Amino acid sequence: MSHTKHFEIEEVRERAVLVGIDRGDAAWPVSESLAELERLANTAGADVVATASQKLDTPNARTFIGSGKAEEVAELCRSFAADVVIFDDELTPSQQTNLEKIVPRDVKVIDRTALILDIFALHAATKEGRLQVRLAQNQYLLPRLRGMWAHLASNRMGGGVGSRFGEGESQLEVDRRMVRKRITSIKRELKQLSEVRALQRESRYKSGMFKVSLAGYTNAGKSSLLNALTDAGVLSYDKLFATLDSTTRKFVLPEGREITLTDTVGFIQKLPHNLVEAFKSTLDEISGADLILHVIDASSPEREAQMRSVEEVLGQIGAQDIKRVEVFNKVDLLDEGELCALANRHHDAIAVSALTQAGIDDLVRRIAVVASAHDRLVSVLVPYDRGDLVSIAHERALIVREEHGESGTRIDMQIGPAYAPLFDTFLIEEDKSKAS
Numbered sequence: 001m002s003h004t005k006h007f008e009i010e011e012v013r014e015r016a017v018l019v020g021i022d023r024g025d026a027a028w029p030v031s032e033s034l035a036e037l038e039r040l041a042n043t044a045g046a047d048v049v050a051t052a053s054q055k056l057d058t059p060n061a062r063t064f065i066g067s068g069k070a071e072e073v074a075e076l077c078r079s080f081a082a083d084v085v086i087f088d089d090e091l092t093p094s095q096q097t098n099l100e101k102i103v104p105r106d107v108k109v110i111d112r113t114a115l116i117l118d119i120f121a122l123h124a125a126t127k128e129g130r131l132q133v134r135l136a137q138n139q140y141l142l143p144r145l146r147g148m149w150a151h152l153a154s155n156r157m158g159g160g161v162g163s164r165f166g167e168g169e170s171q172l173e174v175d176r177r178m179v180r181k182r183i184t185s186i187k188r189e190l191k192q193l194s195e196v197r198a199l200q201r202e203s204r205y206k207s208g209m210f211k212v213s214l215a216g217y218t219n220a221g222k223s224s225l226l227n228a229l230t231d232a233g234v235l236s237y238d239k240l241f242a243t244l245d246s247t248t249r250k251f252v253l254p255e256g257r258e259i260t261l262t263d264t265v266g267f268i269q270k271l272p273h274n275l276v277e278a279f280k281s282t283l284d285e286i287s288g289a290d291l292i293l294h295v296i297d298a299s300s301p302e303r304e305a306q307m308r309s310v311e312e313v314l315g316q317i318g319a320q321d322i323k324r325v326e327v328f329n330k331v332d333l334l335d336e337g338e339l340c341a342l343a344n345r346h347h348d349a350i351a352v353s354a355l356t357q358a359g360i361d362d363l364v365r366r367i368a369v370v371a372s373a374h375d376r377l378v379s380v381l382v383p384y385d386r387g388d389l390v391s392i393a394h395e396r397a398l399i400v401r402e403e404h405g406e407s408g409t410r411i412d413m414q415i416g417p418a419y420a421p422l423f424d425t426f427l428i429e430e431d432k433s434k435a436s
């Protein structure tokens with residue numbers, strides 16, 4: 001696959017030191033958070049050579065960690081010939097500057113947010129995806145711009161070369177203005193693309209098809225599950241954020257009803273706010289769904305905390321009221337006892353394995369139940385010159401009984417609210433007790 005090659009060819013792996021603070025959070029122990037940061041670093045092309053953490057309730061305003069700890073990190077960089085220090089939380093611009101003065105020259109200091117942005121930039125495949133990443137990158141950059149040309153400023157004051165642009169304006173102001181302009185123009189381009197996407201969604205909506213979105217923590221197996229259901233051939237990868245662009249596939253439920261399934265970008269704890277905003281139109285695929293399959297890696301030790309952070313992001317994008325089914329994936333990695341405990345804790349959930357296909361039928365059945373929850377139960381008599389309606393019934397409804405009589409085809413069926421009105425003129429009777 002060309003994607004794999006891409007990683008092999010460009011591999012110049014950097015040596016990274018990871019730094020986290022221990023806030024005594026039982027749900028996300030610092031060790032787990034750093035383990036995740038290591039996976040992010042690996043995905044971005046860095047190997048972790050050393051790790052440091054410090055117990056702290058609130059970060060140090062100047063250097064994030066205490067100054068003694070910062071010296072220790074600098075020492076680690078020297079001993080392990082590190083190229084980069086990666087902090088597990090977002091640094092303020094001044095913390096970043098101060099830390100860069102403490103670590104050896106040429107060692108970069110970055111944070112989790114910059115790392116995630118980097119991975120997104122590596123994996124963005126469509127025009128919209130790339131624009132969304134560039135928007136988030138520029139928004140991240142804006143407050144972090146420094147007067148890189150500060151040493152020239154004094155020369156400029158005295159006139160001469162380089163002093164003639166933007167009178168009275170420092171290089172920093174020029175840079176900021178440029179980045180702001182770039183942000184505006186990216187936003188404009190994105191707006192046009194999102195209008196196109198909205199139209200596509202609209203036409204899918206008008207088609208009345210039931211829309212299902214797969215959402216969940218990164219690496220939970222959303223793409224694998226879409227592949228298991230539809231042979232979509234979506235890239236699934238043991239890397240974080242393998243999927244950035246949503247893929248929509250048509251899926252036919254066993255009863256014959258057609259629905260759409262959409263794979264989406266994964267979530268992560270401490271997801272940069274800018275990124276959520278920049279990916280708004282991609283995330284609209286989730287907030288516009290009729291049903292969200294919340295895909296969970298059942299084998300992850302951080303499973304419950306991951307579920308909570310997904311719920312949080314779903315709230316941020318206004319998807320909290322959409323019907324949701326929890327799908328525990330990778331159950332092939334659990335033993336009997338763990339499976340029982342899972343079932344006890346989450347009664348309503350479905351356990352599956354995209355790998356072995358276990359539980360996939362249960363999942364499809366559950367989707368079918370939810371898709372038919374708003375159906376009307378009707379009996380109609382369709383005249384023989386309306387074969388078009390009979391086809392619609394076959395494709396979109398759940399047929400209970402079908403008979404060919406003298407004056408037409410009698411169909412007893414469960415049909416969604418989007419299609420039912422088409423049959424109103426041929427209605428014989430309706431069972432209102434089914435109304436939901």
Ligand SMILES: Nc1nc2c(ncn2[C@@H]2O[C@H](COP(=O)(O)OP(=O)(O)OP(=O)(O)O)[C@@H](O)[C@H]2O)c(=O)[nH]1
Pocket residue numbers: 216217218219220221222223224225235236237238239240241242243244264265266267329330331332333352353354355356
């Ligand atoms: N053992 C096991 N591994 C699985 C299963 N489903 C997925 N995986 C593996 O988990 C990894 C992540 O799978 P993906 O389908 O790429 O996960 P994703 O949720 O789409 O991830 P992102 O797109 O990065 O958010 C891959 O290495 C898969 O092979 C499963 O049921 N069992």
Ligand SMILES: [Mg+2]
Pocket residue numbers: 222223224235236242243263264
């Ligand atoms: Mg994926």
